[in-house]
Amino acid sequence: MQNDGRSNAESAGSERPTLSFGAAWQYAPAPEASDWVEIPDRRGLFLDGAFVAPASDQWFESINPATEAVLGHVARADASDVDRAVQAARRAQPAWAALPAEHRARYLFRIARLLQERARELAILESLDGGKPIRESRDVDLPLCAAHFFHHAGWADKLELAFPGACPEPVGVVGQVIPWNFPLLMLAWKLAPALACGNTVVLKPAETTSLTALRFAELLQQAELPPGVVNFVTGEGPTGEALVTHPGIDKVAFTGSTAVGKAIQARLAGSGKDLTLELGGKAAHIVFEDAAIDSAVEGVVRGIFFNQGHVCCAGSRLLVQESIHDAFLQKLVRRMERIRVGDPLDKNTDMGAINSRAQLQRIEALVAAGTSDGARVHQSGCELPGKGFWFRPTLVSGVSQADRIVREEVFGPVLAVTTFRTPDEAVQKANDTPYGLSAGIWTDKGSRILWMASRMRAGVVWNNTFNRFDPGAPFGGFKESGFGREGGRQGLAAYVRRPGGLVQG
Amino acid sequence: MRTLDVPPVDAVALETRAAELATRSIKKDAKRAGLRMVVEMIDLTTLEGQDTPGKVRALCRKARAPLAGDPEVPPVAAVCVYPDLVPVAVEALVGSTVQVASVATHFPAGRAPLQQKLDDVRYAVAAGATEIDMVIDRGEFLRGGEALVLGEIAAVKEACGEAHLKVILETGELGTYDRIRRACRVALEAGADFLKTSTGKVSPASTRPVVLLMLEEVRDHYLATGRIVGVKAAGGIRTAKDALRYLVMVNETCGDLWLRPDRFRFGASSLLNDVLMQWVRLGDGRYQRPEDFSQD
Numbered sequence: 074m075q076n077d078g079r080s081n082a083e084s085a086g087s088e089r090p091t092l093s094f095g096a097a098w099q100y101a102p103a104p105e106a107s108d109w110v111e112i113p114d115r116r117g118l119f120l121d122g123a124f125v126a127p128a129s130d131q132w133f134e135s136i137n138p139a140t141e142a143v144l145g146h147v148a149r150a151d152a153s154d155v156d157r158a159v160q161a162a163r164r165a166q167p168a169w170a171a172l173p174a175e176h177r178a179r180y181l182f183r184i185a186r187l188l189q190e191r192a193r194e195l196a197i198l199e200s201l202d203g204g205k206p207i208r209e210s211r212d213v214d215l216p217l218c219a220a221h222f223f224h225h226a227g228w229a230d231k232l233e234l235a236f237p238g239a240c241p242e243p244v245g246v247v248g249q250v251i252p253w254n255f256p257l258l259m260l261a262w263k264l265a266p267a268l269a270c271g272n273t274v275v276l277k278p279a280e281t282t283s284l285t286a287l288r289f290a291e292l293l294q295q296a297e298l299p300p301g302v303v304n305f306v307t308g309e310g311p312t313g314e315a316l317v318t319h320p321g322i323d324k325v326a327f328t329g330s331t332a333v334g335k336a337i338q339a340r341l342a343g344s345g346k347d348l349t350l351e352l353g354g355k356a357a358h359i360v361f362e363d364a365a366i367d368s369a370v371e372g373v374v375r376g377i378f379f380n381q382g383h384v385c386c387a388g389s390r391l392l393v394q395e396s397i398h399d400a401f402l403q404k405l406v407r408r409m410e411r412i413r414v415g416d417p418l419d420k421n422t423d424m425g426a427i428n429s430r431a432q433l434q435r436i437e438a439l440v441a442a443g444t445s446d447g448a449r450v451h452q453s454g455c456e457l458p459g460k461g462f463w464f465r466p467t468l469v470s471g472v473s474q475a476d477r478i479v480r481e482e483v484f485g486p487v488l489a490v491t492t493f494r495t496p497d498e499a500v501q502k503a504n505d506t507p508y509g510l511s512a513g514i515w516t517d518k519g520s521r522i523l524w525m526a527s528r529m530r531a532g533v534v535w536n537n538t539f540n541r542f543d544p545g546a547p548f549g550g551f552k553e554s555g556f557g558r559e560g561g562r563q564g565l566a567a568y569v570r571r572p573g574g575l576v577q578g
Numbered sequence: 579m580r581t582l583d584v585p586p587v588d589a590v591a592l593e594t595r596a597a598e599l600a601t602r603s604i605k606k607d608a609k610r611a612g613l614r615m616v617v618e619m620i621d622l623t624t625l626e627g628q629d630t631p632g633k634v635r636a637l638c639r640k641a642r643a644p645l646a647g648d649p650e651v652p653p654v655a656a657v658c659v660y661p662d663l664v665p666v667a668v669e670a671l672v673g674s675t676v677q678v679a680s681v682a683t684h685f686p687a688g689r690a691p692l693q694q695k696l697d698d699v700r701y702a703v704a705a706g707a708t709e710i711d712m713v714i715d716r717g718e719f720l721r722g723g724e725a726l727v728l729g730e731i732a733a734v735k736e737a738c739g740e741a742h743l744k745v746i747l748e749t750g751e752l753g754t755y756d757r758i759r760r761a762c763r764v765a766l767e768a769g770a771d772f773l774k775t776s777t778g779k780v781s782p783a784s785t786r787p788v789v790l791l792m793l794e795e796v797r798d799h800y801l802a803t804g805r806i807v808g809v810k811a812a813g814g815i816r817t818a819k820d821a822l823r824y825l826v827m828v829n830e831t832c833g834d835l836w837l838r839p840d841r842f843r844f845g846a847s848s849l850l851n852d853v854l855m856q857w858v859r860l861g862d863g864r865y866q867r868p869e870d871f872s873q874d
Contacts, residue, residue: 365585
């Protein structure tokens with residue numbers, strides 16, 4: 074054995090030891106077979122338990138963001154389609170609410186089981202339509218979807234226990250608008266608690282990612298859910314506007330951008346409709362010098378590059394203690410280079426395609442304009458496919474609190490790095506943002522975790538982990554990240570009226 | 579006395595990362611190349627009280643040409659035996675690239691006076707062993723005697739002379755990842771050429787999180803000092819699938835510099851036949867029966 078440590082490439086041309094990757098062993102392509110997942114060219118709207126064409130007969134393309142190939146055409150619902158959907162939900166609501174609670178639970182359990190049975194098909198479709206790696210849609214999105222329905226199936230007949238003495242009853246018909254970053258998972262977060270509590274639903278998926286919602290509608294038919302209990306209207310902004318302003322809606326639940334959320338809130342003022350909003354974020358990772366460094370590096374990578382950074386609670390700011398800044402950044406940059414970017418259907422892909430051309434342009438513009446003098450942009454040197462929408466894992470250091478890249482939500486794989494010296498400074502900087510959805514604290518010291526967590530103005534505070542979700546844990550924001558919670562008992566509160574008294578939800 | 583300043587390990591995160599890397603999909607050419615590397619990295623081992631010269635000779639024949647008639651399958655890295663059987667192995671391996679490794683320092687417990695341990699090492703080296711697998715004094719280490727353990731490793735290293743030293747930490751007895759990291763630092767400080775997980779006599783033997791931790795340690799040691807130390811995962815690795823998962827960890831943690839038989843090893847016996855079975859299947863698309871491969 075030659076163990077002199079100075080052999081071959083590592084010392085050539087440089088004094089400092091360096092590592093090299095990818096020359097000795099390359100992974101062969103490992104694509105998930107997708108040709109068996111048939112995608113009908115036109116599926117229509119899902120109204121009253123059946124697929125129907127939109128009144129206007131207008132359709133728009135749904136493309137695969139990794140190849141720009143057209144996957145199919147999605148119906149553009151207008152106000153009359155939305156009205157039909159709301160009428161259907163209204164008609165179905167009394168009988169749905171009157172069902173014995175354990176019967177509603179049975180439907181939810183059935184949906185959860187069907188999600189598990191058809192998980193592979195749905196994961197493939199999710200990756201084709203949205204660009205996320207199959208590793209995530211298979212291992213994160215679909216298992217969490219099923220878990221959400223299982224969890225809420227359990228709540229359906231225990232609402233009296235969740236809100237003792239408050240006589241919980243359904244809100245009525247709920248209008249829900251969801252984003253494109255977790256199409257099925259956000260659908261699950263919205264539908265499961267609404268149905269468990271006896272509400273009926275009209276839901277609008279995002280225009281770039283409607284295919285899995287329509288596939289999910291087939292699954293509802295398979296589960297023999299009564300017609301009208303769940304209706305899907307597809308379309309762009311005007312469809313969503315028609316839905317949230319429809320007078321037959323009792324409550325609106327929206328997940329998406331802060332700008333749209335504010336517009337919805339303004340439109341609903343005085344309407345008497347309930348509203349919950351889950352909006353943007355600009356979460357901070359706070360890495361203390363005593364943290365388990367390699368694990369913190371993994372966590373930061375998971376925090377910002379998970380789902381191409383299209384995550385409202387993404388850890389898009391890194392606050393690292395001054396004393397370990399250089400060492401930490403070296404490790405982080407090296408780890409970034411190892412992220413495998415490419416074909417979302419390849420089982421070894423870590424980061425897939427940006428969801429749409431429009432989003433890619435927004436990311437590019439913010440990275441170009443969002444930094445002041447002195448900022449250093451580091452991007453992974455990975456190869457990118459020729460077609461489709463792609464953005465390299467990116468790290469921007471040397472930025473200041475006032476830079477747009479530090480203040481604005483990029484919703485892409487871009488991490489802004491700053492430093493702090495004391496815990497007080499870390500708290501101040503982490504909270505110095507219009508948002509307040511999540512935060513991540515990285516330290517080996519238990520007392521510091523508690524001290525920090527109690528000072529974070531954020532709905533979710535992760536300690537030595539990030540982007541972990543559980544249907545039992547309430548999720549939601551402070552400040553411009555919105556109001557209302559999803560998940561757990563607190564999440565149910567948004568879907569019940571409590572005439573017996575306002576019990577803390 | 580504990581003198582080293584060792585940063586903490588997050589057990590949950592370490593295990594999560596190891597599990598995440600285990601989901602890599604290794605197919606076709608990558609699998610073929612991977613299996614070939616695994617064979618090249620195996621220390622074919624027999625460490626039984628009932629070992630005989632005949633058994634060691636059979637093992638050596640298998641080590642030189644693991645799959646009779648397929649020259650594409652390379653010889654394994656080494657044959658690993660008890661000191662008294664070193665001369666048998668040396669003779670049986672003349673003219674091959676296969677190294678002779680010997681456990682020493684009163685393997686597996688390591689409970690003997692230092693002088694006897696050093697004699698054990700000198701005997702094996704004199705008999706022709708080119709690699710020495712020593713065990714650390716876990717009792718001393720666990721009660722805080724890190725300086726003493728460090729001194730013992732350094733003394734053994736000196737007794738090895740030209741032979742390469744693998745230091746067995748017996749991680750299954752150390753209890754926590756934090757202690758395992760401390761043991762890694764002690765061995766690195768003392769001049770180990772290889773960090774090795776286990777004797778194979780204690781359960782759990784090698785686990786993927788432990789080896790991931792070791793890989794992070796040798797990587798950072800190299801970046802800090804320029805000295806490359808190898809890692810040997812020993813015990814409990816029985817399937818090609820599991821071995822490829824270890825290789826993925828090497829590939830994505832340390833990279834090209836460690837994907838070689840002088841930097842990463844598997845200490846195993848039954849692993850080789852499973853790798854050969856997978857190798858043959860890749861060639862003709864069919865699984866053979868286990869009895870088609872010699873049991874050595």
